[in-house]
Amino acid sequence: MAKHTICALVENRPGVLVRVLNLFRRRNFNIDSLTVGRTQREEYSRLTMVMEGSRKEADLVEKNLFKLVNVIHVEHLEDTPAVARELALMKVKTDQETRREVTQLCDIFRARILDVAPDAMMIEITGEERKLENFIELLRPMGIVEMVRTGVVAMGRGEHTLKDHGYQPQRFPSSARPTVL
Amino acid sequence: MTPTDTNQRAAPAPIAEAGPVPGTAVPRTEVPRTRGPRTPGPRTLNGAQILCESLLKEGADLIFGYPGGAILPTYDALTEYPAIHHVLTRHEQGATHMADGFARATGKVGVVMATSGPGATNLVTGLATAMMDSSPIVAITGQVPLPLVGTDAFQETDVTGVTLPITKHNYLVTDVADLAHIVKEAFHIARTGRPGPVLIDIPKDIQMAETPFIWPEEPVRLPGYRPPATADPVRVGSALELIKAAKRPLILAGHGILMADAVDQLRHYAEATHTPVALTLLGKSCMSEEHPLCFGMMGMHGNAHVNEAIQQADLLIALGMRFDDRVTGNLATYAQSAKKIHIDIDATEINKNVPVDIGIVGDAKVVMQELLSQLNDTNVEPNPEWVDQIRTWQLDSDRRELIRDDQEPLDDRPGLDPKKLLAGQVMRDLCKYTKGEAVTVTDVGQHQMFEAQYYQHKRPRTLITSGGLGTMGFGVPAAIGAKMGTDDSVWAIAGDGGFQMTMMELATAVQERVNVKVAVINNGFLGMVRQWQEFFYDERYHATPMVNPDFCKLAEAFGIPTRRVTQRSQVKDAVLWAESITEGPVFVEFVVEKEDIVYPMVPAGAALNEMIRRPIPGQEEAVPEIALGTVANSGV
Ligand SMILES: Cc1ncc(C[n+]2csc(CCOP(=O)(O)OP(=O)(O)O)c2C)c(N)n1
Numbered sequence A: 001m002a003k004h005t006i007c008a009l010v011e012n013r014p015g016v017l018v019r020v021l022n023l024f025r026r027r028n029f030n031i032d033s034l035t036v037g038r039t040q041r042e043e044y045s046r047l048t049m050v051m052e053g054s055r056k057e058a059d060l061v062e063k064n065l066f067k068l069v070n071v072i073h074v075e076h077l078e079d080t081p082a083v084a085r086e087l088a089l090m091k092v093k094t095d096q097e098t099r100r101e102v103t104q105l106c107d108i109f110r111a112r113i114l115d116v117a118p119d120a121m122m123i124e125i126t127g128e129e130r131k132l133e134n135f136i137e138l139l140r141p142m143g144i145v146e147m148v149r150t151g152v153v154a155m156g157r158g159e160h161t162l163k164d165h166g167y168q169p170q171r172f173p174s175s176a177r178p179t180v181l
Numbered sequence B: 001m002t003p004t005d006t007n008q009r010a011a012p013a014p015i016a017e018a019g020p021v022p023g024t025a026v027p028r029t030e031v032p033r034t035r036g037p038r039t040p041g042p043r044t045l046n047g048a049q050i051l052c053e054s055l056l057k058e059g060a061d062l063i064f065g066y067p068g069g070a071i072l073p074t075y076d077a078l079t080e081y082p083a084i085h086h087v088l089t090r091h092e093q094g095a096t097h098m099a100d101g102f103a104r105a106t107g108k109v110g111v112v113m114a115t116s117g118p119g120a121t122n123l124v125t126g127l128a129t130a131m132m133d134s135s136p137i138v139a140i141t142g143q144v145p146l147p148l149v150g151t152d153a154f155q156e157t158d159v160t161g162v163t164l165p166i167t168k169h170n171y172l173v174t175d176v177a178d179l180a181h182i183v184k185e186a187f188h189i190a191r192t193g194r195p196g197p198v199l200i201d202i203p204k205d206i207q208m209a210e211t212p213f214i215w216p217e218e219p220v221r222l223p224g225y226r227p228p229a230t231a232d233p234v235r236v237g238s239a240l241e242l243i244k245a246a247k248r249p250l251i252l253a254g255h256g257i258l259m260a261d262a263v264d265q266l267r268h269y270a271e272a273t274h275t276p277v278a279l280t281l282l283g284k285s286c287m288s289e290e291h292p293l294c295f296g297m298m299g300m301h302g303n304a305h306v307n308e309a310i311q312q313a314d315l316l317i318a319l320g321m322r323f324d325d326r327v328t329g330n331l332a333t334y335a336q337s338a339k340k341i342h343i344d345i346d347a348t349e350i351n352k353n354v355p356v357d358i359g360i361v362g363d364a365k366v367v368m369q370e371l372l373s374q375l376n377d378t379n380v381e382p383n384p385e386w387v388d389q390i391r392t393w394q395l396d397s398d399r400r401e402l403i404r405d406d407q408e409p410l411d412d413r414p415g416l417d418p419k420k421l422l423a424g425q426v427m428r429d430l431c432k433y434t435k436g437e438a439v440t441v442t443d444v445g446q447h448q449m450f451e452a453q454y455y456q457h458k459r460p461r462t463l464i465t466s467g468g469l470g471t472m473g474f475g476v477p478a479a480i481g482a483k484m485g486t487d488d489s490v491w492a493i494a495g496d497g498g499f500q501m502t503m504m505e506l507a508t509a510v511q512e513r514v515n516v517k518v519a520v521i522n523n524g525f526l527g528m529v530r531q532w533q534e535f536f537y538d539e540r541y542h543a544t545p546m547v548n549p550d551f552c553k554l555a556e557a558f559g560i561p562t563r564r565v566t567q568r569s570q571v572k573d574a575v576l577w578a579e580s581i582t583e584g585p586v587f588v589e590f591v592v593e594k595e596d597i598v599y600p601m602v603p604a605g606a607a608l609n610e611m612i613r614r615p616i617p618g619q620e621e622a623v624p625e626i627a628l629g630t631v632a633n634s635g636v
């Protein structure tokens, strides 16, 4: 089972995310992470999803996503050199003794310490999924009391961009909030 | 009156004034509520009027619907648009099936309208039916006023939420200025690519809000919706390589052929290469079943020789069909010796159920045209022995056949009681005495399969049936809708069970004076379920026998002329009688053998050629043991 990263450009219209999620639920696609966010243009949003499965399953996800009317373009990032990043915030139990050790680990992993309390530290780390996982495993014995990960965002390298097929927002929906939610 | 009496009655007096003739144009000056300056510049109209104008722009002059509070402004506006004919149904489900039947018979988009809440939820079954069978309909629902949306207001339902998975696309209109665009988009999406239902939910205040009406004349351009317009010549070329190498090719022709209007291309191709053709249920009528290369239906209740051919073929050319589980049987054993070419407009269908060697995404007509043009420069060696082989298998099917022509001497073979009327005989005679020219619209169950087996269709779009969803209650309303779109003779064929799900639509047929022939195949059972109970549940007939009303009296109560048929000798007369009536609906009840079985049958989960066959008289054959729970038993 390989991991697949799929990016999609979608119209910024209410309900689009629901359509995407409904598709995953209904076809039983196993999605590891899904992120949605704004782009350089307010008319569209961009999704990044990571899924585990065969290439055939990834192709099905790709094709089904593209079938949605509001999905402008879909791309499997395996087909192009790409950068993928994820951010995590975590709170680790610390005391006099362990604080130093955690700080050292943060240095090595280029993680940032955001907050220090007498018995806990909040850390921010950004990087590839694998790096985050290694870091988390090292901290786990000390006691991670809270953690949140954003899920992966990704982008192809070089000049390559997700095609928008000359997308021009229509005059409508004139009143609708420009959001995929 | 004895049951066999002819209860012929005059067509009832019209209940209401005859509706306006659909298609009559309204001169602009007759639209009374036009506001604002007439020229120059666009007229200011309210949402309801804009909707009506937009429907006419899309050529939609027939609406099947049911009013209610949240859609009332639109119903009021309809009074100003006599060019749009509204058909009042008796239930919103019936309205969706009518729009669906109309769409399937004509190839146009069917339109259905309902109010918010319960009106809209009643559309669900019809939308799901249309979605599964890729039927183009546009549904318009009223919604509570925008400020009330989300407050659990009276008759508020999240209709775009409810219908999201059962529509191709849907809209909640939030600004009246968007309405014309949305209507245009909805029709475009419904009818192009792989067609399907599109719903537009319009809050009541949007129907009343005013704005200048500007019809978007430019073609719809949706960045995320680009149905394939061409066929990849390289892929078609590689398909041709497989075709040249094949010795035992078989075409699997589906609904896509009819929708893409690729009937001629299919026949040309089959004839040019001498390739036999098998049909899916929805593909029936895409090639004349009298054609020597057309072998009829495949699948669960398909012809055994067709299923055998699929299993023995070395090349399957699947055209506009989707390898539904009802046509493949057990996937692990499906057509193992065949290479597969799959041509479909919907990319997600390719490699979904059956892995294929070559997938071509495109409109069946466009792809077939490309294939035919490449064929011109190639030599495909026909293999008449393969077709002969299928004909040999067919002999075995013929040997088991009980249903003979009604002119042949009555059969005295064991297993056939000449005094009993069989549903298969009804279908065979119906086909014979309508010369295979009628449009038949079936419900779901045994009678549906008997129709598919014994009614040999000749012309495209002459069988309308709920295939993908298998919706009981579809037949009668869909037939009414179909008849409103065609001059052909239209027969609804329903079981006694399914008929009772939507029989109130007889009143719609009467009110609209629709000349639909309604045949109820009365076997006193939910026959198809009873068959499964007989085969797989030790004949425990639980919840399948039905105490039925007197169907003829019932139809008479609607004011419909009726006949009841209990003997084969009466079938011809009844059919000709029904055909002779050209005003309003006609009703014929066929009282048939209660415990009939649709043979052959692939039990769910079995291989396609492991069929339960009709025993040859005198030569009892054991029904294969099907271990329940060990197979994916998806049921009826
Ligand atoms: C709405 C709906 N409910 C239940 C079923 C399951 N079902 C399939 S066939 C059938 C029996 C149909 O009986 P009838 O209409 O009398 O037709 P027959 O099989 O007897 O010809 C049933 C209950 C269905 N297909 N649709």
Ligand SMILES: [Mg+2]
Residues within 6 Å of the ligand: B445, B495, B496, B497, B521, B522, B523, B524, B525, B526, B527
């Ligand atoms: Mg029945």
